[in-house]
Amino acid sequence: MEILESINKTNLTTLSNNVLDKNITQWNETTIFGIILFSFVLFPGAMFMQQSFPLLFQMLWTVIISSLLAMIKSILPTKFLPKKSIKGQxxxxxxxxxxxxxxxxxxxxxxxxxxxxxxxxxxxxxxxxxxxxxxxxxxxxxxxxxxxxxxxxxxxxxxxxxxxxxxxxxxxxxxxxxxxxxxxxxxxxxxxxxxxxxxxxxxxxxxxxxxxxxxxxxxxxxxxxxxxxxxxxxxxxxxxxxxxxxxxxxxxxxxxxxxxxxxxxxxxxxxxxxxxxxxxxxxxxxxxxxxxxxxxxxxxxxxxxxxxxxxxxxxxxxxxxxxxxxxxxxxxxxxxxxxxxxxxxxxxxxxxxxxxxxxxxxxxxxxx
CATH class of the missing domain: 3.40.50.720 (NAD(P)-binding Rossmann-like Domain)
Known part of the structure; x- marks a missing residue:
């Protein structure tokens, strides 16, 4: 616990939030089925981690969500993904x-x-x-x-x-x-x-x-x-x-x-x-x-x-x-x-x- 408490909470939280900010739009636009299934499997362990080690949980959850989004995005054909417009750029x-x-x-x-x-x-x-x-x-x-x-x-x-x-x-x-x-x-x-x-x-x-x-x-x-x-x-x-x-x-x-x-x-x-x-x-x-x-x-x-x-x-x-x-x-x-x-x-x-x-x-x- 002493090691965990020595972690720079401010820097870690900022980095975590930045990662989530970049991916939140993509999260909302991906298939709900994959996220529900993934969350259901991890739910018991996730709740325990959140209550016992909130900072560590936040870091791990950020990594898990980012990895899941990347996997879904790499598997899905481009035509099924939301696209931005570059008109006028x-x-x-x-x-x-x-x-x-x-x-x-x-x-x-x-x-x-x-x-x-x-x-x-x-x-x-x-x-x-x-x-x-x-x-x-x-x-x-x-x-x-x-x-x-x-x-x-x-x-x-x-x-x-x-x-x-x-x-x-x-x-x-x-x-x-x-x-x-x-x-x-x-x-x-x-x-x-x-x-x-x-x-x-x-x-x-x-x-x-x-x-x-x-x-x-x-x-x-x-x-x-x-x-x-x-x-x-x-x-x-x-x-x-x-x-x-x-x-x-x-x-x-x-x-x-x-x-x-x-x-x-x-x-x-x-x-x-x-x-x-x-x-x-x-x-x-x-x-x-x-x-x-x-x-x-x-x-x-x-x-x-x-x-x-x-x-x-x-x-x-x-x-x-x-x-x-x-x-x-x-x-x-x-x-x-x-x-x-x-x-x-x-x-x-x-x-x-x-x-x-x-x-x-x-x-x-x-x-x-």
């Missing part, structure tokens, strides 16, 4: 000149978003803008080298002046060297880390403050409680390579692990401040966009090469439902559980069985 997409970036620009634009296009390839980026113009979608295109921190900060200020604050930031741009560690030049490793990981810090630092101010601003009094949950969203497109190490992708894996870690830590940081700004981490397997041309999957039933249209559809669903994480394909959830439960050698054997460490042997993708 300004969405910045990096890597918009081609691939998934271009597809996301088109699809988010069709939903009423105002699109800001960032890409290093000015010609391709203008082609994307031309497509949006033909569809009647409002957009603005900018050329940028995301490996240059100063460029990010300067262009971010320009965008704020010319377009306005960003409502949804999608860090999608990425590069891959496809080389083993001793074959990869130092400069190329540094560039991979700069684009795939470091740039996320700088885009977030550029646009997140305005999202926070809108959360805390006086004008929120005029906005319904439901719509307040739609102010501010960050999407970091990482990779399955950000969850596991893969032969031939040392620098890429390191950069994507960084993106995943950044997303998780930022989510916790915002939560601890009572700021329900959604941070969505996207971790797909290989996507057929040209970047990974030539890669071979040895278990296509479980881990197929993903169609970019399918991935973009899932990303949009994750954004509209304020999902924290999106792993594709679904077999990735099993991989995560395996790594968390079993020893490293067992997880390695699994990776070998599914052929992950041979996938890059035939890679012919875009050279950097």
């Amino acid at each position: 300004t969405i910045l997409i990096t890597g918009s000149g081609s691939g998934m970036g271009r597809l996301m620009a088109i699809e988010f634009g069709k939903l009423g978003g105002r699109i800001v296009l960032w890409d290093i390839d000015e010609k391709m980026n203008l082609q994307t803008k031309g497509i949006l113009d033909d569809l009647g979608i409002q957009s603005a295109a900018y050329q940028i080298d995301l490996s240059d921190r100063k460029q990010i900060y300067v262009l971010a200020e320009q965008v704020k002046k010319e377009v306005g604050d960003i409502d949804i930031l999608i860090n999608n741009a990425g590069i891959v060297s496809g080389k083993k560690i001793f074959d990869c030049q130092d400069e190329l490793m540094e560039k991979t880390m700069a684009v795939n990981c470091n740039a996320l810090f700088f885009t977030i630092k550029s646009f997140l403050p305005a999202m926070i101010e809108r959360r805390r601003g006086k004008f929120l009094i005029k906005i319904s409680k439901k719509k307040r949950n739609f102010l501010g969203h960050i999407v970091n497109v990482a990779s399955l390579a950000g969850l596991a190490g893969i032969n031939g992708l040392v620098d890429y894996c390191a950069s994507k692990h960084g993106a995943v870690g950044l997303s998780e830590a930022l989510r916790s940081e915002l939560l601890s401040q009572g700021l329900p700004i959604t941070v969505t981490t996207v971790c797909p397997y290989y996507v057929n966009t040209g970047m990974f041309d030539g890669v071979k999957t040895f278990t296509p039933y479980f881990f197929p090469i993903l169609d970019p249209n399918y991935v973009v559809k899932k990303i949009i669903g994750a954004v509209l439902t304020d999902a924290d994480e999106l792993y594709l394909p679904r077999a990735t959830y099993f991989l995560i559980a395996l790594k968390g439960i079993f020893p490293t050698k067992a997880a390695t054997a699994f990776m070998e069985y599914f052929g992950f460490n041979r996938t890059m042997n035939t890679w012919t993708g875009k050279k950097q």
Whole structure:
């Protein structure tokens, strides 16, 4: 009891309330059957815990409810989940000149978003803008080298002046060297880390403050409680390579692990401040966009090469439902559980069985 009494009650209660505040809307909108069944099973023990250890009970109950909501949300197809509207919101997409970036620009634009296009390839980026113009979608295109921190900060200020604050930031741009560690030049490793990981810090630092101010601003009094949950969203497109190490992708894996870690830590940081700004981490397997041309999957039933249209559809669903994480394909959830439960050698054997460490042997993708 002395140990329990020494816990900082104020901090723990605040954190617990923040978690419940973020999930209360989702709780009310999920199936009542699951919650009733779950509560019925735990009811006797829960009542005892509440009376004997109120602080510990509050902490455990918060964890249980949050876990239950996450499980229900991950099982239910997106079409059955409540969705927010992004009509009129300004969405910045990096890597918009081609691939998934271009597809996301088109699809988010069709939903009423105002699109800001960032890409290093000015010609391709203008082609994307031309497509949006033909569809009647409002957009603005900018050329940028995301490996240059100063460029990010300067262009971010320009965008704020010319377009306005960003409502949804999608860090999608990425590069891959496809080389083993001793074959990869130092400069190329540094560039991979700069684009795939470091740039996320700088885009977030550029646009997140305005999202926070809108959360805390006086004008929120005029906005319904439901719509307040739609102010501010960050999407970091990482990779399955950000969850596991893969032969031939040392620098890429390191950069994507960084993106995943950044997303998780930022989510916790915002939560601890009572700021329900959604941070969505996207971790797909290989996507057929040209970047990974030539890669071979040895278990296509479980881990197929993903169609970019399918991935973009899932990303949009994750954004509209304020999902924290999106792993594709679904077999990735099993991989995560395996790594968390079993020893490293067992997880390695699994990776070998599914052929992950041979996938890059035939890679012919875009050279950097």
